[in-house]
Amino acid sequence: MSSRMSFQVALNFEDGITRFVECRPDETVAEASYKARINIPLDCRDGACGTCKSLCESGRYDGGDYIDEALTDDEAARGYCLPCQMTPRSDLVLRINSSSAAAKTGPATFAATLAGIRRHSPSTVEFTLDADDRENLEFLPGQYVNIAVPGTGHTRSYSMSSGPGRRLLSFLVRIVPGGAISGYLTERARIGDRLELTGPMGCFYLRELTRPALLLAGGTGLAPLLSMLEQLARRPAGQPVRLLYGVTSDQDLVHLDTLEAFADTVGGFTFDHCVADPASTARNTGFVTGLLDRPALYDGDADVYLCGPPPMVEAVRAHIGSLGVTPAGFHYEKFTPAVPHDTAEAA
Structure with missing residues:
Protein backbone atom coordinates (compact mmCIF):
# COMPACT_ATOMS: atom_id res chain seq x y z
CA MET A 1 0.00 0.00 0.00
CA SER A 2 1.15 3.52 -0.81
CA SER A 3 2.67 5.52 2.04
CA ARG A 4 1.01 8.67 0.73
CA MET A 5 -1.43 10.15 3.24
CA SER A 6 -4.20 10.87 0.73
CA PHE A 7 -5.02 11.20 -2.95
CA GLN A 8 -7.08 13.76 -4.80
CA VAL A 9 -10.30 12.46 -6.34
CA ALA A 10 -12.15 14.61 -8.90
CA LEU A 11 -15.87 13.85 -9.05
CA ASN A 12 -17.32 15.06 -12.35
CA PHE A 13 -21.13 15.00 -12.30
CA GLU A 14 -23.34 14.63 -15.36
CA ASP A 15 -24.23 18.34 -15.28
CA GLY A 16 -20.54 19.24 -15.66
CA ILE A 17 -19.98 20.34 -12.05
CA THR A 18 -16.71 19.04 -10.61
CA ARG A 19 -15.89 18.66 -6.93
CA PHE A 20 -12.60 17.47 -5.46
CA VAL A 21 -12.18 15.36 -2.32
CA GLU A 22 -9.18 14.02 -0.46
CA CYS A 23 -9.26 10.24 -0.05
CA ARG A 24 -6.89 8.09 2.01
CA PRO A 25 -5.61 4.80 0.57
CA ASP A 26 -7.52 2.94 3.29
CA GLU A 27 -10.94 4.55 2.76
CA THR A 28 -13.41 4.25 -0.06
CA VAL A 29 -14.20 7.11 -2.41
CA ALA A 30 -17.79 7.10 -1.14
CA GLU A 31 -16.59 7.47 2.47
CA ALA A 32 -14.31 10.37 1.54
CA SER A 33 -17.13 12.01 -0.42
CA TYR A 34 -19.55 11.76 2.47
CA LYS A 35 -16.97 13.28 4.79
CA ALA A 36 -16.83 16.22 2.34
CA ARG A 37 -20.67 16.39 2.44
CA ILE A 38 -21.01 15.16 -1.12
CA ASN A 39 -23.68 12.47 -1.24
CA ILE A 40 -22.84 10.15 -4.13
CA PRO A 41 -26.07 8.20 -4.79
CA LEU A 42 -25.84 4.69 -3.35
CA ASP A 43 -28.06 2.18 -1.60
CA CYS A 44 -26.24 -0.84 -0.26
CA ARG A 45 -22.65 0.32 0.49
CA ASP A 46 -21.71 -3.36 0.07
CA GLY A 47 -21.00 -3.67 -3.67
CA ALA A 48 -24.29 -5.45 -4.25
CA CYS A 49 -26.65 -2.97 -5.94
CA GLY A 50 -24.57 -1.01 -8.47
CA THR A 51 -26.36 2.27 -7.72
CA CYS A 52 -23.09 4.19 -7.36
CA LYS A 53 -21.52 2.75 -10.55
CA SER A 54 -19.14 5.32 -12.07
CA LEU A 55 -16.50 5.53 -14.78
CA CYS A 56 -12.87 6.03 -13.74
CA GLU A 57 -11.27 8.16 -16.46
CA SER A 58 -7.85 8.58 -14.87
CA GLY A 59 -5.85 6.90 -12.14
CA ARG A 60 -5.27 3.59 -10.39
CA TYR A 61 -7.38 2.01 -7.67
CA ASP A 62 -8.32 -1.19 -5.87
CA GLY A 63 -11.85 -2.07 -6.99
CA GLY A 64 -12.73 -3.83 -3.73
CA ASP A 65 -15.30 -6.59 -3.35
CA TYR A 66 -18.59 -6.69 -5.22
CA ILE A 67 -20.94 -9.11 -6.98
CA ASP A 68 -21.35 -9.51 -10.75
CA GLU A 69 -24.88 -8.12 -10.66
CA ALA A 70 -23.46 -4.81 -9.41
CA LEU A 71 -20.45 -4.66 -11.78
CA THR A 72 -19.64 -7.17 -14.52
CA ASP A 73 -16.12 -8.18 -15.50
CA ASP A 74 -16.61 -6.46 -18.87
CA GLU A 75 -17.65 -3.19 -17.19
CA ALA A 76 -14.69 -3.36 -14.83
CA ALA A 77 -12.35 -3.91 -17.79
CA ARG A 78 -13.76 -0.74 -19.41
CA GLY A 79 -13.00 1.33 -16.30
CA TYR A 80 -16.31 1.23 -14.46
CA CYS A 81 -16.09 1.05 -10.70
CA LEU A 82 -18.10 1.21 -7.48
CA PRO A 83 -17.16 4.20 -5.27
CA CYS A 84 -18.61 2.39 -2.27
CA GLN A 85 -15.91 -0.28 -2.64
CA MET A 86 -12.96 1.30 -4.45
CA THR A 87 -9.90 2.69 -2.67
CA PRO A 88 -7.38 4.93 -4.50
CA ARG A 89 -3.83 4.04 -5.46
CA SER A 90 -3.25 7.40 -7.22
CA ASP A 91 -5.16 10.60 -7.93
CA LEU A 92 -8.44 9.76 -9.67
CA VAL A 93 -10.98 11.33 -12.01
CA LEU A 94 -14.46 9.77 -11.77
CA ARG A 95 -17.46 10.49 -13.94
CA ILE A 96 -20.43 10.23 -11.59
CA ASN A 97 -23.74 9.05 -13.04
CA SER A 98 -25.90 11.67 -11.36
CA SER A 99 -26.29 15.44 -11.18
CA SER A 100 -24.50 17.52 -8.60
CA ALA A 101 -27.90 18.50 -7.18
CA ALA A 102 -28.73 14.83 -6.61
CA ALA A 103 -25.46 14.58 -4.66
CA LYS A 104 -26.50 17.64 -2.63
CA THR A 105 -23.58 19.70 -3.81
CA GLY A 106 -22.85 22.35 -6.43
CA PRO A 107 -20.17 24.65 -7.86
CA GLY A 202 -17.38 21.12 -17.90
CA CYS A 203 -16.78 17.62 -19.22
CA PHE A 204 -14.07 18.76 -21.64
CA TYR A 205 -10.87 17.96 -19.78
CA LEU A 206 -7.70 15.96 -20.19
CA ARG A 207 -8.05 12.26 -19.43
CA GLU A 208 -5.16 9.97 -18.64
CA LEU A 209 -3.33 9.45 -21.92
CA THR A 210 -2.96 5.76 -22.68
CA ARG A 211 -2.68 6.27 -26.46
CA PRO A 212 -1.60 9.07 -28.85
CA ALA A 213 -3.56 12.32 -28.60
CA LEU A 214 -4.62 14.79 -31.28
CA LEU A 215 -5.55 18.28 -30.10
CA LEU A 216 -7.55 20.51 -32.47
CA ALA A 217 -8.12 24.21 -31.78
CA GLY A 218 -10.08 26.88 -33.58
CA GLY A 219 -9.34 30.50 -32.57
CA THR A 220 -9.49 31.06 -28.82
CA GLY A 221 -10.49 27.40 -28.51
CA LEU A 222 -6.74 27.11 -28.02
CA ALA A 223 -7.21 28.15 -24.37
CA PRO A 224 -8.22 24.82 -22.78
CA LEU A 225 -5.65 22.98 -24.88
CA LEU A 226 -2.90 25.24 -23.51
CA SER A 227 -4.04 24.22 -20.03
CA MET A 228 -3.79 20.56 -21.03
CA LEU A 229 -0.30 21.07 -22.46
CA GLU A 230 0.85 22.78 -19.30
CA GLN A 231 -0.35 19.77 -17.31
CA LEU A 232 1.49 17.43 -19.68
CA ALA A 233 4.65 19.50 -19.25
CA ARG A 234 4.42 18.87 -15.50
CA ARG A 235 3.36 15.23 -15.80
CA PRO A 236 4.68 13.70 -19.04
CA ALA A 237 2.26 11.18 -20.53
CA GLY A 238 4.77 9.19 -22.56
CA GLN A 239 2.46 9.32 -25.60
CA PRO A 240 2.75 11.32 -28.85
CA VAL A 241 0.68 14.52 -28.71
CA ARG A 242 -0.02 16.64 -31.80
CA LEU A 243 -1.82 19.98 -31.93
CA LEU A 244 -3.46 21.44 -35.05
CA TYR A 245 -4.42 25.10 -34.61
CA GLY A 246 -6.53 27.05 -37.09
CA VAL A 247 -7.57 30.71 -37.18
CA THR A 248 -9.32 33.08 -39.59
CA SER A 249 -6.58 35.68 -40.15
CA ASP A 250 -2.96 36.26 -39.20
CA GLN A 251 -3.92 38.66 -36.41
CA ASP A 252 -5.81 35.82 -34.70
CA LEU A 253 -2.67 33.73 -34.18
CA VAL A 254 -1.58 33.84 -30.55
CA HIS A 255 0.80 31.92 -28.29
CA LEU A 256 2.90 30.43 -31.09
CA ASP A 257 5.91 31.12 -28.88
CA THR A 258 4.22 29.20 -26.07
CA LEU A 259 3.60 26.25 -28.37
CA GLU A 260 7.25 26.34 -29.46
CA ALA A 261 8.25 26.20 -25.80
CA PHE A 262 5.96 23.23 -25.20
CA ALA A 263 7.56 21.49 -28.21
CA ASP A 264 10.88 21.81 -26.36
CA THR A 265 9.57 20.66 -22.97
CA VAL A 266 6.77 18.14 -23.62
CA GLY A 267 8.18 14.89 -24.90
CA GLY A 268 6.57 13.74 -28.14
CA PHE A 269 4.68 17.02 -28.67
CA THR A 270 4.48 18.58 -32.14
CA PHE A 271 2.16 21.21 -33.62
CA ASP A 272 1.17 22.93 -36.82
CA HIS A 273 -1.11 25.84 -37.63
CA CYS A 274 -3.08 27.23 -40.53
CA VAL A 275 -4.86 30.46 -41.46
CA ALA A 276 -8.08 30.54 -43.48
CA ASP A 277 -7.27 33.87 -45.17
CA PRO A 278 -5.71 33.10 -48.60
CA ALA A 279 -3.56 36.24 -48.24
CA SER A 280 -1.96 34.92 -45.06
CA THR A 281 1.81 34.67 -44.78
CA ALA A 282 1.46 31.41 -42.81
CA ARG A 283 2.99 28.25 -44.25
CA ASN A 284 -0.46 26.63 -44.35
CA THR A 285 -3.53 28.44 -45.62
CA GLY A 286 -7.02 27.00 -45.39
CA PHE A 287 -8.79 25.13 -42.62
CA VAL A 288 -7.65 22.64 -39.99
CA THR A 289 -9.34 19.86 -41.94
CA GLY A 290 -6.66 20.34 -44.61
CA LEU A 291 -4.06 19.13 -42.09
CA LEU A 292 -6.17 16.27 -40.77
CA ASP A 293 -5.68 12.83 -42.30
CA ARG A 294 -5.75 9.19 -41.20
CA PRO A 295 -2.10 9.15 -40.04
CA ALA A 296 -2.81 12.14 -37.76
CA LEU A 297 -5.56 10.03 -36.19
CA TYR A 298 -3.32 6.96 -35.98
CA ASP A 299 -6.02 5.19 -38.02
CA GLY A 300 -8.35 5.55 -35.05
CA ASP A 301 -5.97 4.62 -32.25
CA ALA A 302 -5.94 8.17 -30.84
CA ASP A 303 -7.78 10.34 -28.35
CA VAL A 304 -9.10 13.52 -29.97
CA TYR A 305 -9.65 16.79 -28.09
CA LEU A 306 -11.44 19.41 -30.19
CA CYS A 307 -12.40 22.96 -29.18
CA GLY A 308 -13.58 25.83 -31.36
CA PRO A 309 -16.60 27.66 -32.75
CA PRO A 310 -19.55 25.44 -33.78
CA PRO A 311 -18.93 25.54 -37.58
CA MET A 312 -15.32 24.46 -37.06
CA VAL A 313 -16.26 21.68 -34.64
CA GLU A 314 -18.94 20.31 -36.97
CA ALA A 315 -16.62 20.54 -39.99
CA VAL A 316 -13.93 18.55 -38.18
CA ARG A 317 -16.39 15.92 -37.01
CA ALA A 318 -17.75 15.52 -40.55
CA HIS A 319 -14.22 15.37 -42.00
CA ILE A 320 -13.16 12.64 -39.57
CA GLY A 321 -16.28 10.72 -40.53
CA SER A 322 -15.41 11.08 -44.21
CA LEU A 323 -12.01 9.54 -43.52
CA GLY A 324 -13.74 6.40 -42.28
CA VAL A 325 -12.02 6.67 -38.89
CA THR A 326 -13.59 6.37 -35.45
CA PRO A 327 -11.21 7.77 -32.81
CA ALA A 328 -10.74 5.66 -29.71
CA GLY A 329 -11.73 8.71 -27.66
CA PHE A 330 -13.46 11.87 -28.92
CA HIS A 331 -13.95 14.86 -26.61
CA TYR A 332 -15.11 18.20 -27.95
CA GLU A 333 -16.44 21.56 -26.82
CA LYS A 334 -18.10 24.28 -28.87
CA PHE A 335 -18.04 27.95 -27.93
CA THR A 336 -20.18 30.75 -29.27
CA PRO A 337 -19.16 34.41 -28.95
CA ALA A 338 -22.01 36.36 -27.41
CA VAL A 339 -23.92 39.26 -28.83
CA PRO A 340 -25.27 41.78 -26.31
CA HIS A 341 -27.66 40.24 -23.75
CA ASP A 342 -27.60 36.93 -25.61
CA THR A 343 -25.61 33.73 -25.37
CA ALA A 344 -22.40 33.42 -23.38
CA GLU A 345 -19.00 34.30 -24.68
CA ALA A 346 -16.65 31.40 -24.16
CA ALA A 347 -13.08 30.44 -24.85
Whole structure:
Protein backbone atom coordinates (compact mmCIF):
# COMPACT_ATOMS: atom_id res chain seq x y z
CA MET A 1 0.00 0.00 0.00
CA SER A 2 1.15 3.52 -0.81
CA SER A 3 2.67 5.52 2.04
CA ARG A 4 1.01 8.67 0.73
CA MET A 5 -1.43 10.15 3.24
CA SER A 6 -4.20 10.87 0.73
CA PHE A 7 -5.02 11.20 -2.95
CA GLN A 8 -7.08 13.76 -4.80
CA VAL A 9 -10.30 12.46 -6.34
CA ALA A 10 -12.15 14.61 -8.90
CA LEU A 11 -15.87 13.85 -9.05
CA ASN A 12 -17.32 15.06 -12.35
CA PHE A 13 -21.13 15.00 -12.30
CA GLU A 14 -23.34 14.63 -15.36
CA ASP A 15 -24.23 18.34 -15.28
CA GLY A 16 -20.54 19.24 -15.66
CA ILE A 17 -19.98 20.34 -12.05
CA THR A 18 -16.71 19.04 -10.61
CA ARG A 19 -15.89 18.66 -6.93
CA PHE A 20 -12.60 17.47 -5.46
CA VAL A 21 -12.18 15.36 -2.32
CA GLU A 22 -9.18 14.02 -0.46
CA CYS A 23 -9.26 10.24 -0.05
CA ARG A 24 -6.89 8.09 2.01
CA PRO A 25 -5.61 4.80 0.57
CA ASP A 26 -7.52 2.94 3.29
CA GLU A 27 -10.94 4.55 2.76
CA THR A 28 -13.41 4.25 -0.06
CA VAL A 29 -14.20 7.11 -2.41
CA ALA A 30 -17.79 7.10 -1.14
CA GLU A 31 -16.59 7.47 2.47
CA ALA A 32 -14.31 10.37 1.54
CA SER A 33 -17.13 12.01 -0.42
CA TYR A 34 -19.55 11.76 2.47
CA LYS A 35 -16.97 13.28 4.79
CA ALA A 36 -16.83 16.22 2.34
CA ARG A 37 -20.67 16.39 2.44
CA ILE A 38 -21.01 15.16 -1.12
CA ASN A 39 -23.68 12.47 -1.24
CA ILE A 40 -22.84 10.15 -4.13
CA PRO A 41 -26.07 8.20 -4.79
CA LEU A 42 -25.84 4.69 -3.35
CA ASP A 43 -28.06 2.18 -1.60
CA CYS A 44 -26.24 -0.84 -0.26
CA ARG A 45 -22.65 0.32 0.49
CA ASP A 46 -21.71 -3.36 0.07
CA GLY A 47 -21.00 -3.67 -3.67
CA ALA A 48 -24.29 -5.45 -4.25
CA CYS A 49 -26.65 -2.97 -5.94
CA GLY A 50 -24.57 -1.01 -8.47
CA THR A 51 -26.36 2.27 -7.72
CA CYS A 52 -23.09 4.19 -7.36
CA LYS A 53 -21.52 2.75 -10.55
CA SER A 54 -19.14 5.32 -12.07
CA LEU A 55 -16.50 5.53 -14.78
CA CYS A 56 -12.87 6.03 -13.74
CA GLU A 57 -11.27 8.16 -16.46
CA SER A 58 -7.85 8.58 -14.87
CA GLY A 59 -5.85 6.90 -12.14
CA ARG A 60 -5.27 3.59 -10.39
CA TYR A 61 -7.38 2.01 -7.67
CA ASP A 62 -8.32 -1.19 -5.87
CA GLY A 63 -11.85 -2.07 -6.99
CA GLY A 64 -12.73 -3.83 -3.73
CA ASP A 65 -15.30 -6.59 -3.35
CA TYR A 66 -18.59 -6.69 -5.22
CA ILE A 67 -20.94 -9.11 -6.98
CA ASP A 68 -21.35 -9.51 -10.75
CA GLU A 69 -24.88 -8.12 -10.66
CA ALA A 70 -23.46 -4.81 -9.41
CA LEU A 71 -20.45 -4.66 -11.78
CA THR A 72 -19.64 -7.17 -14.52
CA ASP A 73 -16.12 -8.18 -15.50
CA ASP A 74 -16.61 -6.46 -18.87
CA GLU A 75 -17.65 -3.19 -17.19
CA ALA A 76 -14.69 -3.36 -14.83
CA ALA A 77 -12.35 -3.91 -17.79
CA ARG A 78 -13.76 -0.74 -19.41
CA GLY A 79 -13.00 1.33 -16.30
CA TYR A 80 -16.31 1.23 -14.46
CA CYS A 81 -16.09 1.05 -10.70
CA LEU A 82 -18.10 1.21 -7.48
CA PRO A 83 -17.16 4.20 -5.27
CA CYS A 84 -18.61 2.39 -2.27
CA GLN A 85 -15.91 -0.28 -2.64
CA MET A 86 -12.96 1.30 -4.45
CA THR A 87 -9.90 2.69 -2.67
CA PRO A 88 -7.38 4.93 -4.50
CA ARG A 89 -3.83 4.04 -5.46
CA SER A 90 -3.25 7.40 -7.22
CA ASP A 91 -5.16 10.60 -7.93
CA LEU A 92 -8.44 9.76 -9.67
CA VAL A 93 -10.98 11.33 -12.01
CA LEU A 94 -14.46 9.77 -11.77
CA ARG A 95 -17.46 10.49 -13.94
CA ILE A 96 -20.43 10.23 -11.59
CA ASN A 97 -23.74 9.05 -13.04
CA SER A 98 -25.90 11.67 -11.36
CA SER A 99 -26.29 15.44 -11.18
CA SER A 100 -24.50 17.52 -8.60
CA ALA A 101 -27.90 18.50 -7.18
CA ALA A 102 -28.73 14.83 -6.61
CA ALA A 103 -25.46 14.58 -4.66
CA LYS A 104 -26.50 17.64 -2.63
CA THR A 105 -23.58 19.70 -3.81
CA GLY A 106 -22.85 22.35 -6.43
CA PRO A 107 -20.17 24.65 -7.86
CA ALA A 108 -18.11 26.82 -5.54
CA THR A 109 -17.88 30.61 -5.84
CA PHE A 110 -14.61 32.51 -5.51
CA ALA A 111 -13.66 36.17 -5.34
CA ALA A 112 -10.69 37.23 -7.46
CA THR A 113 -8.59 40.25 -8.37
CA LEU A 114 -7.82 41.28 -11.94
CA ALA A 115 -4.05 40.87 -12.08
CA GLY A 116 -3.22 41.46 -15.74
CA ILE A 117 -4.49 42.31 -19.21
CA ARG A 118 -2.54 41.61 -22.41
CA ARG A 119 -3.82 42.68 -25.80
CA HIS A 120 -2.36 40.14 -28.21
CA SER A 121 -3.91 41.70 -31.32
CA PRO A 122 -7.00 43.67 -32.43
CA SER A 123 -8.98 40.43 -32.20
CA THR A 124 -7.64 38.77 -29.02
CA VAL A 125 -7.03 39.77 -25.42
CA GLU A 126 -5.77 37.72 -22.48
CA PHE A 127 -6.49 38.44 -18.84
CA THR A 128 -5.36 36.91 -15.56
CA LEU A 129 -7.13 36.60 -12.22
CA ASP A 130 -5.70 36.06 -8.76
CA ALA A 131 -8.31 34.08 -6.82
CA ASP A 132 -8.49 34.77 -3.08
CA ASP A 133 -8.91 31.12 -2.12
CA ARG A 134 -6.80 29.71 -4.93
CA GLU A 135 -5.73 26.58 -3.08
CA ASN A 136 -9.37 25.49 -2.99
CA LEU A 137 -10.10 26.35 -6.62
CA GLU A 138 -9.04 23.04 -8.12
CA PHE A 139 -9.85 22.15 -11.70
CA LEU A 140 -9.07 19.66 -14.43
CA PRO A 141 -7.11 21.04 -17.40
CA GLY A 142 -9.65 22.01 -20.06
CA GLN A 143 -12.46 23.04 -17.69
CA TYR A 144 -14.07 26.47 -17.42
CA VAL A 145 -15.52 28.86 -14.85
CA ASN A 146 -18.39 31.32 -15.04
CA ILE A 147 -17.23 34.93 -14.56
CA ALA A 148 -19.53 37.72 -13.41
CA VAL A 149 -18.67 40.69 -15.64
CA PRO A 150 -18.30 43.84 -13.48
CA GLY A 151 -20.94 46.50 -14.04
CA THR A 152 -23.12 44.45 -16.40
CA GLY A 153 -25.18 41.92 -14.45
CA HIS A 154 -24.04 39.31 -17.00
CA THR A 155 -22.05 36.10 -16.56
CA ARG A 156 -19.74 34.63 -19.19
CA SER A 157 -18.05 31.23 -19.41
CA TYR A 158 -14.31 30.94 -20.07
CA SER A 159 -11.90 28.02 -20.10
CA MET A 160 -8.65 28.43 -18.20
CA SER A 161 -5.64 28.67 -20.52
CA SER A 162 -3.32 28.21 -17.53
CA GLY A 163 -2.67 24.83 -15.95
CA PRO A 164 -3.98 23.72 -12.54
CA GLY A 165 -0.55 24.20 -11.00
CA ARG A 166 -0.35 27.97 -11.56
CA ARG A 167 -1.31 30.54 -8.95
CA LEU A 168 -2.84 32.93 -11.49
CA LEU A 169 -5.75 31.89 -13.73
CA SER A 170 -5.41 32.97 -17.37
CA PHE A 171 -8.10 33.29 -20.05
CA LEU A 172 -8.14 34.05 -23.78
CA VAL A 173 -10.94 36.23 -25.18
CA ARG A 174 -11.91 36.97 -28.76
CA ILE A 175 -12.96 40.62 -29.01
CA VAL A 176 -16.64 40.78 -29.94
CA PRO A 177 -18.23 44.18 -30.70
CA GLY A 178 -20.82 44.80 -28.02
CA GLY A 179 -19.72 41.75 -26.02
CA ALA A 180 -20.02 42.07 -22.25
CA ILE A 181 -16.54 40.81 -21.36
CA SER A 182 -15.00 42.37 -24.50
CA GLY A 183 -16.34 45.80 -23.57
CA TYR A 184 -15.22 45.44 -20.00
CA LEU A 185 -11.67 44.35 -20.85
CA THR A 186 -11.07 46.90 -23.63
CA GLU A 187 -12.85 49.93 -22.14
CA ARG A 188 -13.27 49.83 -18.35
CA ALA A 189 -11.07 47.22 -16.74
CA ARG A 190 -8.44 48.30 -14.25
CA ILE A 191 -5.82 46.18 -12.53
CA GLY A 192 -7.10 45.49 -9.03
CA ASP A 193 -10.76 45.19 -10.04
CA ARG A 194 -12.68 42.62 -8.05
CA LEU A 195 -14.55 39.86 -9.88
CA GLU A 196 -16.51 36.77 -8.91
CA LEU A 197 -16.18 33.40 -10.57
CA THR A 198 -17.98 30.09 -10.13
CA GLY A 199 -16.76 26.60 -10.97
CA PRO A 200 -15.01 24.56 -12.10
CA MET A 201 -17.36 23.13 -14.70
CA GLY A 202 -17.38 21.12 -17.90
CA CYS A 203 -16.78 17.62 -19.22
CA PHE A 204 -14.07 18.76 -21.64
CA TYR A 205 -10.87 17.96 -19.78
CA LEU A 206 -7.70 15.96 -20.19
CA ARG A 207 -8.05 12.26 -19.43
CA GLU A 208 -5.16 9.97 -18.64
CA LEU A 209 -3.33 9.45 -21.92
CA THR A 210 -2.96 5.76 -22.68
CA ARG A 211 -2.68 6.27 -26.46
CA PRO A 212 -1.60 9.07 -28.85
CA ALA A 213 -3.56 12.32 -28.60
CA LEU A 214 -4.62 14.79 -31.28
CA LEU A 215 -5.55 18.28 -30.10
CA LEU A 216 -7.55 20.51 -32.47
CA ALA A 217 -8.12 24.21 -31.78
CA GLY A 218 -10.08 26.88 -33.58
CA GLY A 219 -9.34 30.50 -32.57
CA THR A 220 -9.49 31.06 -28.82
CA GLY A 221 -10.49 27.40 -28.51
CA LEU A 222 -6.74 27.11 -28.02
CA ALA A 223 -7.21 28.15 -24.37
CA PRO A 224 -8.22 24.82 -22.78
CA LEU A 225 -5.65 22.98 -24.88
CA LEU A 226 -2.90 25.24 -23.51
CA SER A 227 -4.04 24.22 -20.03
CA MET A 228 -3.79 20.56 -21.03
CA LEU A 229 -0.30 21.07 -22.46
CA GLU A 230 0.85 22.78 -19.30
CA GLN A 231 -0.35 19.77 -17.31
CA LEU A 232 1.49 17.43 -19.68
CA ALA A 233 4.65 19.50 -19.25
CA ARG A 234 4.42 18.87 -15.50
CA ARG A 235 3.36 15.23 -15.80
CA PRO A 236 4.68 13.70 -19.04
CA ALA A 237 2.26 11.18 -20.53
CA GLY A 238 4.77 9.19 -22.56
CA GLN A 239 2.46 9.32 -25.60
CA PRO A 240 2.75 11.32 -28.85
CA VAL A 241 0.68 14.52 -28.71
CA ARG A 242 -0.02 16.64 -31.80
CA LEU A 243 -1.82 19.98 -31.93
CA LEU A 244 -3.46 21.44 -35.05
CA TYR A 245 -4.42 25.10 -34.61
CA GLY A 246 -6.53 27.05 -37.09
CA VAL A 247 -7.57 30.71 -37.18
CA THR A 248 -9.32 33.08 -39.59
CA SER A 249 -6.58 35.68 -40.15
CA ASP A 250 -2.96 36.26 -39.20
CA GLN A 251 -3.92 38.66 -36.41
CA ASP A 252 -5.81 35.82 -34.70
CA LEU A 253 -2.67 33.73 -34.18
CA VAL A 254 -1.58 33.84 -30.55
CA HIS A 255 0.80 31.92 -28.29
CA LEU A 256 2.90 30.43 -31.09
CA ASP A 257 5.91 31.12 -28.88
CA THR A 258 4.22 29.20 -26.07
CA LEU A 259 3.60 26.25 -28.37
CA GLU A 260 7.25 26.34 -29.46
CA ALA A 261 8.25 26.20 -25.80
CA PHE A 262 5.96 23.23 -25.20
CA ALA A 263 7.56 21.49 -28.21
CA ASP A 264 10.88 21.81 -26.36
CA THR A 265 9.57 20.66 -22.97
CA VAL A 266 6.77 18.14 -23.62
CA GLY A 267 8.18 14.89 -24.90
CA GLY A 268 6.57 13.74 -28.14
CA PHE A 269 4.68 17.02 -28.67
CA THR A 270 4.48 18.58 -32.14
CA PHE A 271 2.16 21.21 -33.62
CA ASP A 272 1.17 22.93 -36.82
CA HIS A 273 -1.11 25.84 -37.63
CA CYS A 274 -3.08 27.23 -40.53
CA VAL A 275 -4.86 30.46 -41.46
CA ALA A 276 -8.08 30.54 -43.48
CA ASP A 277 -7.27 33.87 -45.17
CA PRO A 278 -5.71 33.10 -48.60
CA ALA A 279 -3.56 36.24 -48.24
CA SER A 280 -1.96 34.92 -45.06
CA THR A 281 1.81 34.67 -44.78
CA ALA A 282 1.46 31.41 -42.81
CA ARG A 283 2.99 28.25 -44.25
CA ASN A 284 -0.46 26.63 -44.35
CA THR A 285 -3.53 28.44 -45.62
CA GLY A 286 -7.02 27.00 -45.39
CA PHE A 287 -8.79 25.13 -42.62
CA VAL A 288 -7.65 22.64 -39.99
CA THR A 289 -9.34 19.86 -41.94
CA GLY A 290 -6.66 20.34 -44.61
CA LEU A 291 -4.06 19.13 -42.09
CA LEU A 292 -6.17 16.27 -40.77
CA ASP A 293 -5.68 12.83 -42.30
CA ARG A 294 -5.75 9.19 -41.20
CA PRO A 295 -2.10 9.15 -40.04
CA ALA A 296 -2.81 12.14 -37.76
CA LEU A 297 -5.56 10.03 -36.19
CA TYR A 298 -3.32 6.96 -35.98
CA ASP A 299 -6.02 5.19 -38.02
CA GLY A 300 -8.35 5.55 -35.05
CA ASP A 301 -5.97 4.62 -32.25
CA ALA A 302 -5.94 8.17 -30.84
CA ASP A 303 -7.78 10.34 -28.35
CA VAL A 304 -9.10 13.52 -29.97
CA TYR A 305 -9.65 16.79 -28.09
CA LEU A 306 -11.44 19.41 -30.19
CA CYS A 307 -12.40 22.96 -29.18
CA GLY A 308 -13.58 25.83 -31.36
CA PRO A 309 -16.60 27.66 -32.75
CA PRO A 310 -19.55 25.44 -33.78
CA PRO A 311 -18.93 25.54 -37.58
CA MET A 312 -15.32 24.46 -37.06
CA VAL A 313 -16.26 21.68 -34.64
CA GLU A 314 -18.94 20.31 -36.97
CA ALA A 315 -16.62 20.54 -39.99
CA VAL A 316 -13.93 18.55 -38.18
CA ARG A 317 -16.39 15.92 -37.01
CA ALA A 318 -17.75 15.52 -40.55
CA HIS A 319 -14.22 15.37 -42.00
CA ILE A 320 -13.16 12.64 -39.57
CA GLY A 321 -16.28 10.72 -40.53
CA SER A 322 -15.41 11.08 -44.21
CA LEU A 323 -12.01 9.54 -43.52
CA GLY A 324 -13.74 6.40 -42.28
CA VAL A 325 -12.02 6.67 -38.89
CA THR A 326 -13.59 6.37 -35.45
CA PRO A 327 -11.21 7.77 -32.81
CA ALA A 328 -10.74 5.66 -29.71
CA GLY A 329 -11.73 8.71 -27.66
CA PHE A 330 -13.46 11.87 -28.92
CA HIS A 331 -13.95 14.86 -26.61
CA TYR A 332 -15.11 18.20 -27.95
CA GLU A 333 -16.44 21.56 -26.82
CA LYS A 334 -18.10 24.28 -28.87
CA PHE A 335 -18.04 27.95 -27.93
CA THR A 336 -20.18 30.75 -29.27
CA PRO A 337 -19.16 34.41 -28.95
CA ALA A 338 -22.01 36.36 -27.41
CA VAL A 339 -23.92 39.26 -28.83
CA PRO A 340 -25.27 41.78 -26.31
CA HIS A 341 -27.66 40.24 -23.75
CA ASP A 342 -27.60 36.93 -25.61
CA THR A 343 -25.61 33.73 -25.37
CA ALA A 344 -22.40 33.42 -23.38
CA GLU A 345 -19.00 34.30 -24.68
CA ALA A 346 -16.65 31.40 -24.16
CA ALA A 347 -13.08 30.44 -24.85
